[in-house]
Amino acid sequence: xxxxxxxxxxxxxxxxxxxxxxxxxxxxxxxxxxxxxxxxxxxxxxxxxxxxxxxxxxxxxxxxxxxxxxxxxxxxxxxxxxxxxxxxxxxxxxxxxxxxxxxxxxxxxxxxxxxxxxxxxxxxxxxxxxxxxxxxxxxxxxxxxxxxxxxxxxxxxxxxxxxxxxxxxxxxxxxxxxxxxxxxxxxxxxxxxxxxxxxxxxxxxxxxxxxxxxxxxxxxxxxxxxxxxxxxxxxxxxxxxxxxxxxxxxxx
Amino acid sequence: xxxxxxxxxxxxxxxxxxxxxxxxxxxxxxxxxxxxxxxxxxxxxxxxxxxxxxxxxxxxxxxxxxxxxxxxxxxxxxxxxxxxxxxxxxxxxxxxxxxxxxxxxxxxxxxxxxxxxxxxxxxxxxxxxxxxxxxxxxxxxxxxxxxxxxxxxxxxxxxxxxxxxxxxxxxxxxxxxxxxxxxxxxxxxxxxxxxxxxxxxxxxxxxxxxxxxxxxxxxxxxxxxxxxxxxxxxxxxxxxxxxxxxxxxxxxxxxxxxxxxxxxxxxxxxxxxxxxxxxxxxxxxxxxxxxxxxxxxxxxxxxxxxxxxxxxxxxxxxxxxxxxxxxxxxxxxxxx
Ligand SMILES: Nc1ncnc2c1ncn2[C@@H]1O[C@H](COP(=O)(O)OP(=O)(O)OP(=O)(O)O)[C@@H](O)[C@H]1O
Ligand SMILES: [Mg+2]
Numbered sequence: 001x002x003x004x005x006x007x008x009x010x011x012x013x014x015x016x017x018x019x020x021x022x023x024x025x026x027x028x029x030x031x032x033x034x035x036x037x038x039x040x041x042x043x044x045x046x047x048x049x050x051x052x053x054x055x056x057x058x059x060x061x062x063x064x065x066x067x068x069x070x071x072x073x074x075x076x077x078x079x080x081x082x083x084x085x086x087x088x089x090x091x092x093x094x095x096x097x098x099x100x101x102x103x104x105x106x107x108x109x110x111x112x113x114x115x116x117x118x119x120x121x122x123x124x125x126x127x128x129x130x131x132x133x134x135x136x137x138x139x140x141x142x143x144x145x146x147x148x149x150x151x152x153x154x155x156x157x158x159x160x161x162x163x164x165x166x167x168x169x170x171x172x173x174x175x176x177x178x179x180x181x182x183x184x185x186x187x188x189x190x191x192x193x194x195x196x197x198x199x200x201x202x203x204x205x206x207x208x209x210x211x212x213x214x215x216x217x218x219x220x221x222x223x224x225x226x227x228x229x230x231x232x233x234x235x236x237x238x239x240x241x242x243x244x245x246x247x248x249x250x251x252x
Numbered sequence: 253x254x255x256x257x258x259x260x261x262x263x264x265x266x267x268x269x270x271x272x273x274x275x276x277x278x279x280x281x282x283x284x285x286x287x288x289x290x291x292x293x294x295x296x297x298x299x300x301x302x303x304x305x306x307x308x309x310x311x312x313x314x315x316x317x318x319x320x321x322x323x324x325x326x327x328x329x330x331x332x333x334x335x336x337x338x339x340x341x342x343x344x345x346x347x348x349x350x351x352x353x354x355x356x357x358x359x360x361x362x363x364x365x366x367x368x369x370x371x372x373x374x375x376x377x378x379x380x381x382x383x384x385x386x387x388x389x390x391x392x393x394x395x396x397x398x399x400x401x402x403x404x405x406x407x408x409x410x411x412x413x414x415x416x417x418x419x420x421x422x423x424x425x426x427x428x429x430x431x432x433x434x435x436x437x438x439x440x441x442x443x444x445x446x447x448x449x450x451x452x453x454x455x456x457x458x459x460x461x462x463x464x465x466x467x468x469x470x471x472x473x474x475x476x477x478x479x480x481x482x483x484x485x486x487x488x489x490x491x492x493x494x495x496x497x498x499x500x501x502x503x504x505x506x507x508x509x510x511x512x513x514x515x516x517x518x519x520x521x522x523x524x525x526x527x528x529x530x531x532x533x534x535x536x537x538x539x540x541x542x543x544x545x546x547x548x549x550x551x552x553x554x555x556x557x558x559x560x561x562x563x564x565x566x567x568x569x570x571x572x573x574x575x576x577x578x579x580x581x582x583x584x585x586x587x588x
Contacts, residue, residue, distance in 0.1 A: 091493070
């Protein structure tokens with residue numbers, strides 16, 4: 001469905017993402033792990049065009065999207081409207097939620113369909129209520145984010161992304177900012193989503209994601225994929241890569 | 253020897269006047285003439301003594317000399333601030349000649365002088381209050397129009413400032429730099445007195461609105477830019493992630509979050525604005541300050557200025573309380 005080819009991102013002299021290829025199939029669930037600073041967030045943000053790549057290609061259903069080349073041959077992002085349209089098909093959930101604080105939970109979820117998709121208020125409301133029910137927050141629909149717990153905020157954020165009916169969901173460490181006792185509720189919300197067949201890429205330090213729902217696990221280090229395979233392979237005793245072994249020892 | 257002469261003189265004087273009393277009428281005119289001469293010589297004490305001595309005429313008798321003498325005495329007493337006796341003299345005259353204008357006028361003056369200063373001031377305050385209130389209407393109108401213009405212009409300038417288009421940003425930087433870096437008074441002078449030399453003549457009201465509007469737009473722009481930039485960058489990212497364009501995100505997500513943060517500093521600006529409208533009195537606008545100044549110059553009544561101050565205080569206090577209320581209302585989504 002979405003394919004990245006030779007994607008590169010520099011921050012000054014630092015190569016945050018270094019010539020990465022990634023093919024995301026429809027319905028696939030990919031978990032990306034790796035040490036801090038290895039480029040996981042940067043990679044996710046490039047899939048969503050929040051970060052401009054320096055080189056490479058992004059293909060959607062086989063066609064190159066999002067970029068063109070200027071006279072000097074450098075990559076430039078397409079017009080904002082085109083980028084926005086692409087983004088609206090890709091949902092993103094952030095580590096720190098980024099709910100809109102001046103809107104209630106319900107309004108947060110309705111905002112995208114109303115402003116971006118120009119849906120009617122009634123229809124958007126219907127969809128939003130349905131989604132809030134799905135993430136188990138019907139009773140909090142009129143609460144402002146400041147009055148919600150971290151886990152509740154993250155579940156609203158998931159509903160907000162789903163309201164756009166995305167083809168792909170990106171999760172950047174969705175449980176890292178949560179108190180340990182709140183991880184479970186967000187974890188099971190994402191698992192439900194996976195069981196419905198949603199295509200998703202999850203960056204996490206939570207090995208449970210990898211073990212329980214990943215079709216494919218990618219280990220990233222210094223901007224490169226240094227392991228890619230079945231979750232079983234990652235946790236098997238045959239794992240030879242020393243970087244992966246030390247990392248797993250630390251997080252498990 | 254000297255004392256003997258004096259006592260002799262003193263004993264003679266009443267005797268002389270007693271004789272005059274028993275003598276014929278013209279003696280009153282004689283005394284009046286003597287007294288007038290004494291006044292001309294500057295010997296007011298003696299003149300006053302003489303005038304006092306002239307007795308009232310019997311009914312039907314000629315009152316001329318008596319009235320003149322009383323009048324002269326009343327004037328001398330008035331100038332010496334002996335108001336009670338002066339008033340008494342005026343009343344003596346009016347008892348004889350109820351329509352005597354000179355006595356009436358002097359009596360009014362004496363009575364005015366007898367009223368305590370503060371009472372007179374209070375009377376002036378009452379007299380001029382309508383004028384001041386009418387002028388405050390103009391002050392309030394200037395404030396309200398500027399309060400509509402400057403946030404709108406300020407927002408556009410702020411958005412221009414944070415634009416990635418370098419030229420636009422630089423242009424508005426320059427605008428803000430000029431209008432915040434020079435006195436408002438100078439800006440008003442330039443617009444009202446300077447522009448006509450370039451062929452643009454403005455009415456005082458138009459010039460005042462343009463001056464206040466531009467100046468306050470510059471101040472509000474900086475406040476708004478600060479507020480927009482203070483919103484967490486994650487908000488713009490989250491808005492873009494659900495497919496919003498930059499302008500949709502600004503309009504729906506970023507700018508609404510600045511409202512509550514804007515109220516206190518913008519409220520302060522609007523309170524400063526109330527006071528700054530006094531500056532337009534220098535470009536021929538009649539507003540509260542100008543009206544108070546004009547009345548003060550005519551009356552030298554310091555209480556007129558106090559009264560203007562009270563009106564300003566009422567306006568600024570209403571603003572302070574209102575902005576506090578608005579801030580509270582805008583903060584409903586915050587957990588405190
Ligand atoms: N906007 C930026 N400007 C400069 N350097 C950046 C920027 N964003 C990321 N980096 C650098 O790029 C590298 C990769 O960052 P990234 O956030 O993608 O890592 P990560 O794998 O998500 O780490 P973490 O697990 O801590 O979230 C890091 O060294 C980071 O410091
Ligand atoms: Mg990260």
